Amino acid sequence: MASKRVVRKLSLCMILLLCLSGCWDSSDIEDISFAMGFGIDASDDEQEPIQLTTQVALTKKQGEQATAQQGKLFQNVTLKANSIHEMVRGLSLQLPYPILTDHLETVVINQDIVTDYDLFILLDELLRDNITRLSPSVVISAQQASDILATNIDGEITSDYISAFFTNETSTMKILPKVRVGDVTANLISGTSVILPKITKDKKTVKLDGAGIIRAKDNKLTGFLTDKEVEGVNWLTGEGAGGLLNFRDEKGNTIIYEIQHYKTKSNPHYKNGKLTFDVQITAQGWITEDWSLTSNNLSEKYVDKLERLAAEEVVKIVEGTMKKLQQDYKTDVVKFYDSFRIAYPRDYQKMQKDWDNYFADADVKYDVKIKIVNTGDLVKEGKPK
């Protein structure tokens, strides 16, 4: 009797096991195409005006032969259609494994498409989707996005390579902080202009080179900044993570100042419809290169002089950037709206819609203080030759 009961219980357990056998949504990792990057271009076809290049990582199983042939770790598929999601689904006709955008690293946007289309429209699908995250970086390019993504760098997947550039933030001021999809959304929603890092293909590699500006008025591209101007943007936002300042002393000797950390504060004043900003920049750093032979870097006077010269150079850089932003592009990409919103919340509510114009007419004054805390290991005595 007892054994019969045991058998009955055991078989019941076995039947119950059947219920545990699987999950509706399971999919094997080998059978998934991981999309690493998207490139959005304009196409000539009127019916299908958008062209999407998807960079898919070649997982081991599929990739072994390919790797042996040309050392390529990715596969690019370019499709045309009039909606983004249609193109993503169109991949199913070319790739046997379903696409997963969970691991997207970079979205490259070509300049032509973003002159024709509202950036918000281009990103709509990514934001609505339940899988795509908000952390991929967004970059703009003057060349075709498909060309950028097709760049084959040994042992690298281009999208991942581009996204990794932004970890270099600490070493140069010419690099903008990473702009995530989420950041762009924040700008688009609050109606402020967006600055996007620009990526350029250079022979067999890609590099960061300046930035592109999307104006708030219609979310379309207005123009580009050079990398020198990007330096100015970083000085003005205070969002850079350090880098170099290259200036000359009065005899024309090159001197390099390395910024350890710096802080920017823009204080807005708004009276009788007149908008002014007092920008205070304070930096602390080292001298890392000094070409002059006569300098005595132990002397306080000499260091003071360098500090003054460095500050003048910073003012020159930011003034150059500001001139371009205010006069040519009329877009606030240096986040002055933030300090104004905090100081004059009521006025900002009225001016928000038209902010870029107010920004363009604002007077800006600069107050730069550069501190040199260390002149490096080398001591020059300062004797003229």
Place this chain on the structure above:
Amino acid sequence: MKLGTNQITTNQMIALLSSALIAVGIFTLPRNLAIKVGTPDLWISTLIGGVFSYLTCLIIVTLCLRFKQLTFFQFNKLIVGKWLGMLLSAAFIGYALLIGSFEIRSMGELTQFYLLEDTPICVIMISMYWVAIYLLTGGINPIARLIELLTPLTICIFILVIVLGIKVFELNNLRPVLGLGISPVLKGLTPTFLTFSGAEFLLVFIAMMQKPKEAKRVALIGLAIPVSIYLLAVVIMTGGLSVERMKHEKWPTFALIQEYEYRGVLFERFESLFLVVWLIQMFLTYIVCHYVAAEGVATLTRLSYKQASYMLLAAVYFICLIPSDLNQLEKMGTIIGWTSFAFSFIVPSLLLLIALMRRLKRDGEQESGT
């Protein structure tokens, strides 16, 4: 009344109250609040809402302590008479069922959207029901012990995942404080208060406490935990996403977690971790609601508590199928919020007032039972 099997300790009570409060609100509150307030002062609304909830809790506690060891279903008859009392009890049962079904449905919808796209929603919900009924038939003791076991763990993970959002935090998004004056903050009080629904279940649970005298402490700590979690979430979300974006994200909490990524630690992304913990919390909230409803039905009718639990299972399933899409589900949430306001503030205050005027008081020691 069976002593020993039906009593819960103070700690269990605290855990029970806080998990009843942490529910779907963690996903819906930020957006509702951002739309209503519109300035970065969301956190002040949350704080004031929390304090107000505590005051209503004090009313409930004072009321319950006048009728020792009697649940809401039993003592309302003593105050307002048999028929009106019946009506109140029935409404309370209906409300508990509504809130329970709402939580389960929201849980199903979110799970389907973010985790299990191809799994039918009824499978997600029914599997939850089955586990729940297995626990529910055991009575209050196993429920309280499970909640005591799971709550600290889930709360720790909640805090961890939200605090990791520091990576995208910008203090400027939280400024200026009170830039447009106090009026936006006051507008935010309604959604906040509606989110803190769940405190009214104290009406039933205080009767089961081992040491009812500590009920005030329970209300304080049991509210402080969820309120501080909501507060933390709102502060980090405002800093990380900015108010403008919170208005435009369907589920800002999820957007925040999707926004950051950590490399080189055990996990790089935290969505799944957060969802799992949140599922546990939803489950606990549901259990509490269902228990209250079943207890009510058992008190009002001749059914035993077990029979009532099984029967309500069907009722809950039907209720949660009523909303046909997400917008209707959200409307259901608003209705629940207002009902909650009635049961946590209006009804207890009126009952307390009548009880005070009629000098009604009952000591559980003298006589027990209905």
